[in-house]
Amino acid sequence: MSNKRINFQNKFSLFSEQWAPRVIAELNDYQFKLAKLEGEFVWHKHDHTDEAFIVLEGQLKIELRDGCIELSEGEMYVVQKGVEHKPVAEAEVKVMIVEPKNVINTGDAEQGERTAQNDIWV
Amino acid sequence: MSNKRINFQNKFSLFSEQWAPRVIAELNDYQFKLAKLEGEFVWHKHDHTDEAFIVLEGQLKIELRDGCIELSEGEMYVVQKGVEHKPVAEAEVKVMIVEPKNVINTGDAEQGERTAQNDIWV
Numbered sequence: 001m002s003n004k005r006i007n008f009q010n011k012f013s014l015f016s017e018q019w020a021p022r023v024i025a026e027l028n029d030y031q032f033k034l035a036k037l038e039g040e041f042v043w044h045k046h047d048h049t050d051e052a053f054i055v056l057e058g059q060l061k062i063e064l065r066d067g068c069i070e071l072s073e074g075e076m077y078v079v080q081k082g083v084e085h086k087p088v089a090e091a092e093v094k095v096m097i098v099e100p101k102n103v104i105n106t107g108d109a110e111q112g113e114r115t116a117q118n119d120i121w122v
Numbered sequence: 123m124s125n126k127r128i129n130f131q132n133k134f135s136l137f138s139e140q141w142a143p144r145v146i147a148e149l150n151d152y153q154f155k156l157a158k159l160e161g162e163f164v165w166h167k168h169d170h171t172d173e174a175f176i177v178l179e180g181q182l183k184i185e186l187r188d189g190c191i192e193l194s195e196g197e198m199y200v201v202q203k204g205v206e207h208k209p210v211a212e213a214e215v216k217v218m219i220v221e222p223k224n225v226i227n228t229g230d231a232e233q234g235e236r237t238a239q240n241d242i243w244v
Contacts, residue, residue, distance in 0.1 A: 004191065004199060005191055005192070005193060005197055005198075005199055006197060006198045006199065007196060007197045008196045008197070008198075009196055024198075025174065025198065025200045026172075026200065027152075027172045027173075027174045027200055027220060027221070028171055028172050028203075028222070030149075030152065032174070032198070049150055050148075050149045050150050051149075052147065052149045052154070056196075069126065069127055070127070071127060074129060074130045074131055074178075075127055075128060075129045075130070076127075076128045076130075076146075076147065076154070077126060077127055077128065078147045078148065078149055081150075098149060098152075098220065099149070100150070
């Protein structure tokens, strides 16, 4: 059974692409994803779900229309459904995202270069 | 908005009771809970949900009927629904648990001293 233990550092070592979340586990109809982010995402919202960001290494800003959440390692934030947000990382940050399956990462924004394919496991 | 940032170390500093999960965030109808565990839990299963364990500090064993998952800091494991398991910690371990709201921590086991009250926030 020990091969089902999930080690974050090991998983991060297996991919280098940024803004391309990798699924590491499922919990009912939810997924845990790891991602490496650097630079600016696009403003977007998810009308049907909250989205949890957990910082595992580095620093992440989540810009909101009425403020900015600054997260360091060992911190998390839940963006509530319908709330516009834009993740920004001045240097590469390693995060875990928890959300339902099949959520489009760019939400209601026009799909573009930041739109990632779902269900890519690592 | 910065007061909505959740810092795990800060949250852990606010309680000392073991086997008493504290809710730190909600994601739709799911909850993120922090818990301090030491010693043995009871064998149990959850017939209607998976359960995620993320180790934030220390070491956790999750005994299964067909093996044992040993988790250290930076590792996680999802116990699938219906699977009997028993968490064991030789020394205090700090974990995050992710599961739906209203799950009884002792599952199908007879309720006893390890059965915790739900919806206690920290």
